[in-house]
Amino acid sequence: MVLFKIIKESFNQAFGQIIGNKLRSALSLLGITIGVVCIVGVQAMVDSLETNVRSSLQKLGDDVIYVMKFPWQSDGPIKWWEIVKRPNVDYDDFEVVKEDVQSAAYAYFSMELPGKTLKYKSSAAKRVYGFVSTYELPQVVDMDFEEGRYFTEAEYNLGSDKIILGHNTAEALFDVLNPVGKKITLNGKKFEVIGVVAESGDDIVKVANFDNTFILGYESARKFLNVKNLGGFGSTIAVKAKDGIVIDQLEDELTGMLRRGRRLRPLEETDFALNKVTLLDALMDEVFGIFSTVGAFIGLLSIVVGAVSVANIMFVSVKERTSIIGVKKALGAKKGFILLEFLIEAITLCSIGGGLGLLIISGLFPLLEGLIPFALKISLGNVLVGLAISILTGIISGFIPAIMAARLDPVIAIRQ
Numbered sequence: 001m002v003l004f005k006i007i008k009e010s011f012n013q014a015f016g017q018i019i020g021n022k023l024r025s026a027l028s029l030l031g032i033t034i035g036v037v038c039i040v041g042v043q044a045m046v047d048s049l050e051t052n053v054r055s056s057l058q059k060l061g062d063d064v065i066y067v068m069k070f071p072w073q074s075d076g077p078i079k080w081w082e083i084v085k086r087p088n089v090d091y092d093d094f095e096v097v098k099e100d101v102q103s104a105a106y107a108y109f110s111m112e113l114p115g116k117t118l119k120y121k122s123s124a125a126k127r128v129y130g131f132v133s134t135y136e137l138p139q140v141v142d143m144d145f146e147e148g149r150y151f152t153e154a155e156y157n158l159g160s161d162k163i164i165l166g167h168n169t170a171e172a173l174f175d176v177l178n179p180v181g182k183k184i185t186l187n188g189k190k191f192e193v194i195g196v197v198a199e200s201g202d203d204i205v206k207v208a209n210f211d212n213t214f215i216l217g218y219e220s221a222r223k224f225l226n227v228k229n230l231g232g233f234g235s236t237i238a239v240k241a242k243d244g245i246v247i248d249q250l251e252d253e254l255t256g257m258l259r260r261g262r263r264l265r266p267l268e269e270t271d272f273a274l275n276k277v278t279l280l281d282a283l284m285d286e287v288f289g290i291f292s293t294v295g296a297f298i299g300l301l302s303i304v305v306g307a308v309s310v311a312n313i314m315f316v317s318v319k320e321r322t323s324i325i326g327v328k329k330a331l332g333a334k335k336g337f338i339l340l341e342f343l344i345e346a347i348t349l350c351s352i353g354g355g356l357g358l359l360i361i362s363g364l365f366p367l368l369e370g371l372i373p374f375a376l377k378i379s380l381g382n383v384l385v386g387l388a389i390s391i392l393t394g395i396i397s398g399f400i401p402a403i404m405a406a407r408l409d410p411v412i413a414i415r416q
Contacts (some may be wrong), residue, residue, distance in 0.1 A: 014227025025349070027256040028313050032353030032393060033360065035299045040386040041361045042295025044378045050288045052375070054281075062277045064140060065251055067093065067237040067258065071163065071273035073283050086263070086271045089235045091218070091227070093272075096261035097237055102252040105242040106139040109218065111227065112234030118165075118173060118214060119185040119413025125172040131213050132221040140240045143210075148180040148195030151217050155194075159219035163191035165212040186214070189224055205263035247276060304387065307355065307397040314346050314401035325408050342405050346398020347391055358383060 002060060069086050085330060092108035101107070111129030115198040137143070143150065147168065155162050164183065170179045171192075179193040197210040221227055241250040251274055320327070358378075365376040 002072075025313065027354035028306070028309035028357070029220045029348055029349065031302050031304075031309050032350050033306075033308050033357040034296075035302035035304075036354045036389060037299075037360050038302055039296055039299030039380070040382050041364070041388060042299065043292060043385065044365070044382045045372075045376060046288055046295060047377045047379060048292045049291075050284065051377075054284060056144065061140070061240065063241045063247060064276070065098070065206075065241075065247065065254060066275040067239065067254065068273050072275040072280060083273075087238055089272060090288030093248050093258060093261060094237050096257055099252065100257045100261075101239065101250075103173050103241055103253045104239045104243075106136050107239040108136040108138070108140055108176055109134045109237050110235070110307040113225070114214075116214075119170065120173045120179075120182065123173045123175075124343065125169050127296075130221075131210065131215045132218055132225075132227070133215060134218045134347050135198070136356045137215075140238050144198040145195050146198040147178060148193070150195060154220055156217040159217065159223050161189065161191045161220065162217070163196040164185060164197060164210075164215040165193055166197050166213045168211045169214055169291045170196045181361055188225060191216075197307065201314045213413060236306060247278070250275070257337065267316075303393055306350075307393050308396070309403060310346055310397040313349065314342060314398050315404075318342065318401050318405045321405075322408065325405055338408075339402045342402035343395060343398050346402070348395030350390045350394035350397065351387070354386050354393075358386050 067089055070083055071089055089109075091109055094107065097104060097107045110131060110133040115127035115129055118125045118128055124246060135151065138150055147170075148164070150164065151160075151162055154160075163186070165173070165179060173179065173184060174182070181192065181194075181197055182194050183190045187189075197215070200209045200211050218227070239250065239254060240380060241247060254272065254274060259270060262271065263269065328338065361378060365378065369376055
């Protein structure tokens with residue numbers, strides 16, 4: 001019962017300090033508020049960005065390995081001058097994977113075409129890059145169509161003059177018209193549009209983004225393009241593991257079969273890269289860890305300033321109430337009760353500052369959503385971190401003044 005009275009009285013005194021000394025309290029709590037805004041706000045933004053990026057990367061598939069010339073990440077310094085000399089990933093490599101890798105459920109080979117001009121009557125879409133792929137593309141990549149369909153197996157094998165457009169490419173050529181069934185011109189050759197890939201979402205990292213491209217079957221492209229000279233950075237073999245096959249097993253088999261297919265001797269270095277989502281996950285951990293550390297450092301500086309200000313308020317409060325403390329001790333109040341009284345007061349002041357910071361963030365985020373290309377969310381964890389920081393700051397900033405108050409001699413205190 002006595003403890004409840006002390007807590008209640010401490011809350012009342014804390015609010016009394018704020019109301020009675022508005023300017024002093026406002027300036028003192030400003031540091032706590034800014035600190036919580038910095039720490040929680042930056043952390044919430046980093047968390048929101050990380051969620052968006054990681055969900056985007058998951059579209060690559062955690063059971064898919066991408067055979068490429070260039071690695072996504074390396075354990076040590078990347079020797080670019082050596083990697084550039086590697087042979088491009090090509091269709092011959094794809095045939096090795098398709099025929100010999102038993103751990104693979106599906107695989108497709110793709111390459112990018114440099115910017116092309118597509119025409120339909122008087123409309124033209126310029127600098128549109130092409131995506132040339134083997135038939136198996138939809139078996140590895142989820143593809144949604146807003147109009148039409150993908151190639152049939154017969155159309156692909158025969159190298160039919162069929163083409164699929166991305167959302168933005170179709171819009172540039174046809175505006176509101178339905179493109180399916182209409183013929184466009186590419187490199188002086190007529191192609192029938194059979195499908196339009198649905199527009200990609202609001203992800204920061206656009207994975208499997210076909211918005212500004214067109215898709216050709218490999219058998220169709222090889223009829224009028226020198227596909228052997230179109231490899232390089234954009235040529236890829238994507239290999240999806242069979243059910244029950246762990247990604248490391250697939251990686252080991254791919255390495256062995258491709259080295260054999262390229263006739264590499266045992267001591268020769270592997271001249272291709274096997275990329276997977278886990279490599280990017282490790283990179284993301286480092287990048288977002290840096291963002292969080294920077295945000296925490298900025299917020300910590302504000303918190304320190306705020307803590308000093310709150311400590312100053314508490315020293316002044318002890319000075320102003322010295323005689324009252326003396327009376328309480330003379331009437332039998334223990335040191336622990338006096339200590340708890342001032343600690344609770346400091347915690348209350350800091351919690352108010354932290355609460356104001358959280359309110360500012362919750363009001364600011366909806367305003368920023370139109371300016372930032374990803375959804376901003378404050379998680380329960382972010383809120384709890386903000387409250388924990390406020391309480392901890394209150395304990396630290398109020399501890400020394402509370403100790404001073406608890407150690408006052410009652411006789412001397414009453415005389416003052």
